Amino acid sequence: MEIVAGVHQLRIPFPEGMERFTNAYVIEGSKGNILVDCGWDSSEAVWAFREELRLERLSFDDINWIVVTHIHPDHFGLAAKLRELCGAEIVMHRLEASLIDSRYVDYRQLGKELEEMLVSNGVPPEEAARMREASAWAAQFVTPTHPDVLVDDGDTISNGTFQLEVLYTPGHSPGHICLYDPRKRRLFCGDHVMFDALPRIQAHPQSGADPAGDYTRSLEYVVEKPVSFVFPGHGPVFNSLTIRSEEILRRYEARRRQIAGVLDDGLKTAYDIAREIGWRSGGGEASYGDLEFRERRAALCEVIAWLRFLAGEGRVAALEQHGTTAYLSK
Numbered sequence: 270m271e272i273v274a275g276v277h278q279l280r281i282p283f284p285e286g287m288e289r290f291t292n293a294y295v296i297e298g299s300k301g302n303i304l305v306d307c308g309w310d311s312s313e314a315v316w317a318f319r320e321e322l323r324l325e326r327l328s329f330d331d332i333n334w335i336v337v338t339h340i341h342p343d344h345f346g347l348a349a350k351l352r353e354l355c356g357a358e359i360v361m362h363r364l365e366a367s368l369i370d371s372r373y374v375d376y377r378q379l380g381k382e383l384e385e386m387l388v389s390n391g392v393p394p395e396e397a398a399r400m401r402e403a404s405a406w407a408a409q410f411v412t413p414t415h416p417d418v419l420v421d422d423g424d425t426i427s428n429g430t431f432q433l434e435v436l437y438t439p440g441h442s443p444g445h446i447c448l449y450d451p452r453k454r455r456l457f458c459g460d461h462v463m464f465d466a467l468p469r470i471q472a473h474p475q476s477g478a479d480p481a482g483d484y485t486r487s488l489e490y491v492v493e494k495p496v497s498f499v500f501p502g503h504g505p506v507f508n509s510l511t512i513r514s515e516e517i518l519r520r521y522e523a524r525r526r527q528i529a530g531v532l533d534d535g536l537k538t539a540y541d542i543a544r545e546i547g548w549r550s551g552g553g554e555a556s557y558g559d560l561e562f563r564e565r566r567a568a569l570c571e572v573i574a575w576l577r578f579l580a581g582e583g584r585v586a587a588l589e590q591h592g593t594t595a596y597l598s599k
């Protein structure tokens with residue numbers, strides 16, 4: 270669908286059983302067309318791409334550049350195949366590109382570090398091993414490849430019609446980028462800001478020390494820009510970047526208060542906290558015990574991210590004992 274002049278949205282389905290879509294965008298220009306984000310690597314997704322392009326009276330050959338906002342499988346998985354089909358160049362942030370091999374080519378070391386991080390946050394070793402195994406499934410929907418063009422904050426990608434400034438927005442992923450056209454006031458923002466979902470913020474061996482702090486600063490960075498249309502990686506296109514950002518920050522503050530509140534009863538690990546607060550699974554409320562191992566890992570990584578943020582603000586203190594980190598409210 271052509272949402273505004275020169276911007277086509279393509280809806281690419283997630284693998285079977287997951288009722289979600291990735292939004293990919295084709296940005297038309299006098300000197301070529303830019304695709305923003307790709308979807309998971311599955312035969313359904315390739316077919317959907319072909320059909321969605323056809324509906325826009327476009328074909329694979331019309332794509333000249335593929336910008337990947339971040340390397341999560343739902344944005345990066347299909348990039349290698351699309352490059353081949355389109356004869357296009359892949360563009361990515363320098364830092365994000367450096368994480369590809371350890372995440373998708375040989376992920377044993379990363380898996381080991383993840384397991385160690387979980388155990389040091391109080392997860393029993395058998396459960397941590399199950400969580401590590403459960404994380405590996407996504408790799409089957411990613412064909413790893415390396416970008417042709419590396420970009421940094423402040424670079425401009427031009428197709429003659431759109432002048433897209435690269436905004437470095439770490440948080441949801443350490444090398445996440447948004448694309449911003451200041452003249453047209455368009456923001457292509459991957460998973461940085463969505464209208465109907467909260468971006469996942471998780472501590473991870475690749476995330477850097479304070480992904481939640483990074484995220485909050487990155488949100489302030491994009492909110493400063495005058496924006497008329499926001500094109501997110503999932504869910505509807507929207508206009509109200511400032512209002513939505515304030516809402517996201519309010520929701521995260523409520524989450525932090527909830528996490529900090531559990532610490533009022535005493536010293537706890539991230540694992541203790543994850544078992545005491547509510548979660549969502551399959552569209553409904555769930556307790557930690559109801560979650561699958563993949564969801565448990567995500568839950569733990571989220572709690573750890575917020576605990577580190579709270580520690581950075583001086584609201585909680587981290588205490589190490591016998592290789593386990595526990596937290597205390599101050």
Ligand SMILES: [Zn+2]
Nearest residue numbers: 339341441460
């Ligand atoms: Zn993502």
Ligand SMILES: [Zn+2]
Nearest residue numbers: 341343460502
């Ligand atoms: Zn996503």
